Amino acid sequence: MNGDILLGSGLSPWQNGRAFSVTFVVTEDCNLCCKYCYQVHKNSKSRMTIETAKNAVDFILENPDIFIAESVIWDFIGGEPLLEIKLIDEICDYIKFKTFKLKHKWRSMYRFSFSSNGILYKRPEVKEFIYKNKEKCSFCITIDGTKEKHDLQRVYHDGHGSYDDVIKNIPAWLEDFPLATTKVTFGSEDLPLLKESIIHLWNLGIKMVPANVVFEDIWHEGDDVIFEAQLKELADYIIDNRIWDYFDCSLFDKTIGIPLSDEQKNRNFCGSGKMIAIDAEGYIYPCLRFMDFSLNNKKPKIIGDIYNGLYLDKIRPFLGLTTLTQSDDECITCDIASGCAWCQGNNYDSSDNNTIYERAKFACKMHKARVRANNYLWRRLETVTDKKYKPSGRKFLYFILSDDSIEYCQYDSTKNTVMKEVMNSGILQDAMQFCDQSFFEPVLLHSTNQKNIDDVEYELSFPCRQILSVNNHTNIKGNVYYVVDKENFNKLNRCDICILNIKRDDIKNLSIYVNKLLETCKRININFLDLNNSFHFEEYTKQLEIISKNILMYYVKGRQVEVNVISDRMYLNSMNNCDAGIYNFAVAPNGRIYICPAFYYDEPDNYVGDIYAGIDYNKVKQCKLGCSPICMHCDSYHCNRCTYINKKFTEEINTPPGFECRKSHVERTASKVLEAELKKMNLIDDRAVHIDSINYTDPIFNVVNMLGINPYGRIFEGEGYEAN
Numbered sequence: 001m002n003g004d005i006l007l008g009s010g011l012s013p014w015q016n017g018r019a020f021s022v023t024f025v026v027t028e029d030c031n032l033c034c035k036y037c038y039q040v041h042k043n044s045k046s047r048m049t050i051e052t053a054k055n056a057v058d059f060i061l062e063n064p065d066i067f068i069a070e071s072v073i074w075d076f077i078g079g080e081p082l083l084e085i086k087l088i089d090e091i092c093d094y095i096k097f098k099t100f101k102l103k104h105k106w107r108s109m110y111r112f113s114f115s116s117n118g119i120l121y122k123r124p125e126v127k128e129f130i131y132k133n134k135e136k137c138s139f140c141i142t143i144d145g146t147k148e149k150h151d152l153q154r155v156y157h158d159g160h161g162s163y164d165d166v167i168k169n170i171p172a173w174l175e176d177f178p179l180a181t182t183k184v185t186f187g188s189e190d191l192p193l194l195k196e197s198i199i200h201l202w203n204l205g206i207k208m209v210p211a212n213v214v215f216e217d218i219w220h221e222g223d224d225v226i227f228e229a230q231l232k233e234l235a236d237y238i239i240d241n242r243i244w245d246y247f248d249c250s251l252f253d254k255t256i257g258i259p260l261s262d263e264q265k266n267r268n269f270c271g272s273g274k275m276i277a278i279d280a281e282g283y284i285y286p287c288l289r290f291m292d293f294s295l296n297n298k299k300p301k302i303i304g305d306i307y308n309g310l311y312l313d314k315i316r317p318f319l320g321l322t323t324l325t326q327s328d329d330e331c332i333t334c335d336i337a338s339g340c341a342w343c344q345g346n347n348y349d350s351s352d353n354n355t356i357y358e359r360a361k362f363a364c365k366m367h368k369a370r371v372r373a374n375n376y377l378w379r380r381l382e383t384v385t386d387k388k389y390k391p392s393g394r395k396f397l398y399f400i401l402s403d404d405s406i407e408y409c410q411y412d413s414t415k416n417t418v419m420k421e422v423m424n425s426g427i428l429q430d431a432m433q434f435c436d437q438s439f440f441e442p443v444l445l446h447s448t449n450q451k452n453i454d455d456v457e458y459e460l461s462f463p464c465r466q467i468l469s470v471n472n473h474t475n476i477k478g479n480v481y482y483v484v485d486k487e488n489f490n491k492l493n494r495c496d497i498c499i500l501n502i503k504r505d506d507i508k509n510l511s512i513y514v515n516k517l518l519e520t521c522k523r524i525n526i527n528f529l530d531l532n533n534s535f536h537f538e539e540y541t542k543q544l545e546i547i548s549k550n551i552l553m554y555y556v557k558g559r560q561v562e563v564n565v566i567s568d569r570m571y572l573n574s575m576n577n578c579d580a581g582i583y584n585f586a587v588a589p590n591g592r593i594y595i596c597p598a599f600y601y602d603e604p605d606n607y608v609g610d611i612y613a614g615i616d617y618n619k620v621k622q623c624k625l626g627c628s629p630i631c632m633h634c635d636s637y638h639c640n641r642c643t644y645i646n647k648k649f650t651e652e653i654n655t656p657p658g659f660e661c662r663k664s665h666v667e668r669t670a671s672k673v674l675e676a677e678l679k680k681m682n683l684i685d686d687r688a689v690h691i692d693s694i695n696y697t698d699p700i701f702n703v704v705n706m707l708g709i710n711p712y713g714r715i716f717e718g719e720g721y722e723a724n
């Protein structure tokens with residue numbers, strides 16, 4: 001990634017979000033009655049007294065062994081907190097007095113934080129408070145956008161809108177807090193006003209606008225379409241006016257829309273359980289969303305009180321909350337899960353089983369719409385600025401642009417000596433649309449003789465990955481991967497990654513080609529086009545040894561080069577296969593979808609969907625690792641696990657032939673040897689994993705061992721045992 005701009009950078013929270021948050025719910029009353037407010041039982045009875053507040057402060061400050069964070073945010077909320085500004089002022093004075101008296105580490109490491117509707121901002125007592133505490137204050141006023149949008153939701157008790165009363169306080173607020181942000185929430189009926197509302201807020205001087213859609217069950221058919229269209233129009237506005245370095249809106253985020261990392265799966269998105277909220281009675285909650293006045297359907301969740309302390313058994317469930325422990329399989333395996341948010345309190349309130357461990361998914365389609373709009377924005381921006389912003393996901397659709405498309409994997413497209421079909425512009429656009437809707441990233445496989453390349457360049461609306469022969473011209477946009485073979489391997493100028501196609505009978509020259517390419521390329525992917533039973537394993541072992549020595553030599557000189565079949569396994573601790581039929585597919589010139597191009601060239605009638613009807617995942621379920629009885633007992637994690645070769649030689653997509661396994665294990669051995677050498681010389685980085693010693697060259701032995709009997713005797717008895 002090399003795109004460092006304001007748009008999508010997000011707010012960085014004070015102390016990187018590590019400060020402990022204590023929320024005082026000073027009143028449950030509010031001068032507004034916003035329609036989308038989750039505080040459904042607001043009332044004028046619950047008002048915190050100064051005695052309760054002081055007891056709360058004492059409880060927290062006098063237990064530094066429990067509240068151990070290095071810094072704290074004292075957060076004041078309601079209802080509307082400014083209704084109680086005098087009380088808040090007293091509480092803040094007391095906090096300052098008490099932290100100094102105790103020489104507490106929070107005496108300087110604190111912030112006072114407010115979320116207000118802004119109606120009372122100009123009251124003298126508010127001004128006075130701000131004057132006194134400005135340096136330590138963060139102050140958020142909620143203004144939802146244009147008058148029309150704001151007044152749709154943010155209304156007084158008699159139903160009239162509050163925009164006019166808030167807007168007159170905005171200049172003073174921005175003068176006090178020039179970097180202040182607001183918080184915008186969108187529901188179903190105000191979605192069509194999204195674009196103009198965000199622009200309105202930017203024009204008011206609020207440069208960074210956090211916004212979200214509501215999590216509750218309020219969405220109607222077609223809301224996602226409106227949301228996506230509005231965001232795309234906003235994206236066009238940003239790009240057409242070249243303002244991506246001046247404004248931000250959190251609906252645009254470079255990190256959303258990719259699968260969750262293991263770290264993200266084991267974290268909780270929401271902060272409840274790592275902060276506390278205190279009500280007027282002195283009861284403590286994981287956050288104010290678990291208080292009675294915020295819940296529609298459930299009892300409050302009290303986790304302590306300021307007189308008796310925390311109820312540890314009631315806190316335990318909140319500590320165990322992670323994405324994994326509360327999400328269903330669809331969310332855990334979701335291809336675009338990153339950035340798909342939830343509110344823990346809403347999960348609880350919506351749960352069918354009265355639990356906090358049940359994630360509500362009412363906004364699922366809204367997240368999908370947001371991801372599509374983000375993909376649109378970042379691709380357009382990449383085109384305009386020629387920089388990369390958004391990381392790739394894991395789903396790729398390979399476009400076979402013509403029947404003589406370049407081979408990038410273990411198949412032969414040259415049987416089509418006469419070029420028959422070429423993908424026409426209609427199919428190309430429809431396939432792009434399919435990618436958009438289904439979250440695939442397109443990868444273009446160009447014709448080997450360059451017939452269609454200029455047309456395709458013209459058709460593309462954004463730069464995408466492209467694979468083409470080094471014989472083709474090089475003025476192409478996007479991420480280009482060149483393919484070379486024995487005829488043209490020395491034509492390649494400097495590049496990051498190239499694919500070397502080679503045939504079995506040329507294996508003795510493998511190291512010559514690779515070593516030459518390593519002079520100019522950082523990474524070589526070796527690709528055998530015609531693998532079968534007569535593969536020369538001894539020669540392959542020899543060739544990999546020569547290449548490994550060369551890689552080692554480059555490491556010694558400080559240049560880290562990679563050759564897929566040797567380097568990849570050193571850094572893998574789980575399977576990283578070609579994923580055809582799982583995440584990756586190919587689209588043919590006629591719009592049909594195949595597991596990969598190999599299937600198209602070999603069995604054109606064996607397609608698994610098309611760009612209009614989509615993919616029939618039932619037809620490809622055997623491609624998954626969990627359905628492969630041999631591969632699931634293997635640790636040659638770098639192996640392609642080629643479903644095409646499987647089908648061709650064993651007639652089952654999930655079962656590899658012996659030569660495929662043996663070849664991968666020759667490579668595994670080469671990785672292990674190189675890794676040992678690099679470790680000896682202290683040249684390998686921390687990402688490297690230990691490669692175990694094993695005593696087999698084909699994981700079928702593991703399967704036979706588990707059977708307890710070997711029905712085929714010596715055929716499966718340790719052929720080619722590896723002694724390392």
Ligand code: SF4
Pocket residue numbers: 330331332334335336337340361363364365367368
């Ligand atoms: S709610 Fe929907 S979009 Fe979000 S992670 Fe789950 S399946 Fe994916």
Ligand code: SF4
Pocket residue numbers: 409410411578579580595596597598640641642643644645
């Ligand atoms: S199944 Fe995968 S490894 Fe095999 S030819 Fe297709 S893309 Fe290549």
Ligand code: SF4
Pocket residue numbers: 630631632634635636639640641642656660661662664665699
């Ligand atoms: S070496 Fe064989 S068993 Fe292991 S992943 Fe590759 S094909 Fe599967």
